[in-house]
Amino acid sequence: MAQDKAQDNRAWLGVLPVMLIVAFSGVIPLMTVVNYSVQDILDFNTRFFVGFEWYRETLTDPRFIDAFLRQLGFSAAVLAIEIPLGIVIARGMPTQGLRASLLLVLLATPLLIPWNVVGTIWQIYARSDIGLLGVTLNEMGFAFNYTAEPLHAWLTLLAMDIWHWTSLVALLVFAGLTSVPAACYQAAELDGASKWQVFRHVELPRLKGVLVIAVLLRLMDSFMIYTEPFVLTGGGPGNTTTFLSQYLATMAVGQFDLGPAAAFSVIYFLFILLFSWLFYTSVMRSEEDS
């Protein structure tokens, strides 16, 4: 028993390089941001301690609250659409042969396109004067204009995100499905299980791991989305598609308000940490229960 314990402790030395890298690239910058968030920074040498003033100001700022609610709505919509859609696509894919390879390449293509290029593609594609999608919708009788109508801007943003990221979910689920033993399908078939029952009782329990990763990745990514909306709508019309990161960038880079922007960043970070932890814990708990 004592020997096992000693081995466990030595194993921590193997984690040391990772801890150092995380400290260098994550923990120390985060500590610096916390330091900034309690100060009024006029220039590099002139700083005043202001306590929690920036936090109070941010938390009571209507623009922050609006951007936060928009962000929640966007992430919820993204998860509600991309996860089921990714599962459906992955389940419909052939598992081997040339078609499977071609489909995998095709699915991976949107993931290879840089975010600002995706934004530009959709900005042109959805334009009501020259864009294929915008012109087609207008020809069909819909008065589509994403630069003037908030609903249209939201739908375009969602469509763009689904186009860009559903592949990731599909690929992860596809990888998960390939690990389901054929014997499980055969047993389900012998029992006369329906397609839904096969999915619910054979596939879903084995997909839990990849689905946790898929949901966490999409949750965090959609909660931090910046480039695509910045290029596509610029946060407009009005502020209707201004998400947290865009508001933060305006504050930190545009206005150079480092103190308030740092407080904003810490709050933003805490919410992402909370959501990720809640989600991870609830999934792990349901795994324990089952």
Next chain:
Amino acid sequence: MTWMAWTLPTAVFFAAIASALLVLIALELKRPTLTSRGWLPMATTRGDRFFISLLGAAFIHLLWLGLTPWSVLYASGLALVWLVVIMAKG
């Protein structure tokens, strides 16, 4: 270190967290944690409860700052009670 723009309160804050982590490591070496179930809805280790305490304390402060005009010291007191309760009974 000046580039990190340290202040005394933030230095004390991070030193407290670092000390707490060192205490947890020492405790772990001396008396390894067992997963236990208190009134939290899931089984937790000592480290889990410490993380929940810190996260909860952060949100107690945020809620206090966002919803009340009163001194944040009350929130710190509340967070301390929360920390003790979670570590002992969570």
